[in-house]
Amino acid sequence: MSGHNYRFGIEEEYFLADAETRGTPRRSVKPFHAEVGERLPEAGRELLQCQVEVCTPPSTDFAQARGVLARQRATLAEIGARHELLVFAAGTHPIADWSRQLPTKGDRYRGILRDVGLAGRRSLICGMHVHVEVPDPAARVDLMRRLLPFQPVLFALSVSSPFWQGKPTGLTAYRLSAFGELPRTGLPELFMNNSAYERYVRIMTRAGSIQDASFLWWSLRPSIKFPTLELRIADSCTRLADALTIAAVFRCLVRLAVRRPELNAGLDGVSRALAAENLWRAQRSGTGAEMIDEAREEALAYAEALDGMLALIAEDAEALGCVAEVANARRIVREGTSADRQIAAFEAARDSGLTNRQALDAVVDWLAATSRGAQAGPG
DSSP states (O other), rough: OOOOOOOEEEEEEEEEETTTTSSSSSOHHHHHHHHHHHOOOOBBBOOOEEEEEEEOOBBSSSHHHHHHHHHHHHHHHHHHHHEEEEEOOOOOOSSGGGGGGOOOOSOOOHHHHHHHTTTHHHHOBBEEEEEEOOOOGHHHHHHHHHHHGGGHHHHHHHOBOOOOOEEEEEESBBHHHHHTTTTSSSSSSOOSSSHHHOOOOOOHTTSSSOSSSSOOOSSSEOOOSSSEEEEEEEEEEHHHHHHHHHHHOOOOHOOOOOOOOTTTTOOOOOHHHHHHHHHHHHHHHHSSSSEETTTEEEEEEHHHHHHHHHHHHHHEEEEHTTTTHHHHHHHHHHOHHHHHHHHHHHHHHHTTTOHHHHHHHHHHHHHHHHTTTTTOOOO
């Protein structure tokens, strides 16, 4: 449907850190959250008290989304400074100890922690979610299935979680490993049609496994609140420009899949297994990974896989007015992801003679400064 405008919305999750220690806040964060609630009514709470979430209103304009997110990030940083807190976007907190985190009060959060136990307490992670409105909400399950192969390529652009519990992980994105301890995470299953998906949700609900479909925490899912397809795979993006790029590329991919119903129509179990392998490769190496191409039965350099995806959506980027944001994906590859920058900051600090903890402090400082609004534009 070429006339559909594919409205989108972006949700970002951020960490709070003690401004002095860079670790878990030493004082109550209730005053911070109270002021945020007064000044940013669109902000919300997450599973743990050391997190905060914001969202943009539905839009078709990336300049508008950029302005909203830049204002929200700047306001959170300002409020944080008054409460001796740093606010930053990353998939994991480089320093904080999960065992010291306090859960957010509320029936939903209490229910989740009761259901998943220690795995929920260990979920010290932040992500970015992108909603894209589709012309036919009943087609979202088909779109979810056919967009599966693109998810690892998108994810690699977002990687921002190379540290966990005060240690380098050897990965660019540890967040997925921590999140994977929870049930119903990772890539969605290959439901062949909407009826199959609805049957699955009905059985899971009646069996008491979930309250509703919002407890399916897959990397891509139909929203139960909005007529949207929701991308959930991305790490929280330190640089605002990166967040906008991932949102723009995903929006274009949704339009591509709608206008080309034959695209990836024949996916099977092999396709899902290869997507899972590509996701692991991206988790380990980010944009330095090689991506397996199912049709060619060989691995391609990430830049080549990205170029192939961008060529497919060139028409969609033009139609949706986000050519600059989409093109910025190549800058991420050229200049490095957030994970690349964090690792570089850590290694430079260690090379200068700083201790492991001091080097991680430098990483948190970079995350906070960059999250405040540096590089707000597409370049």
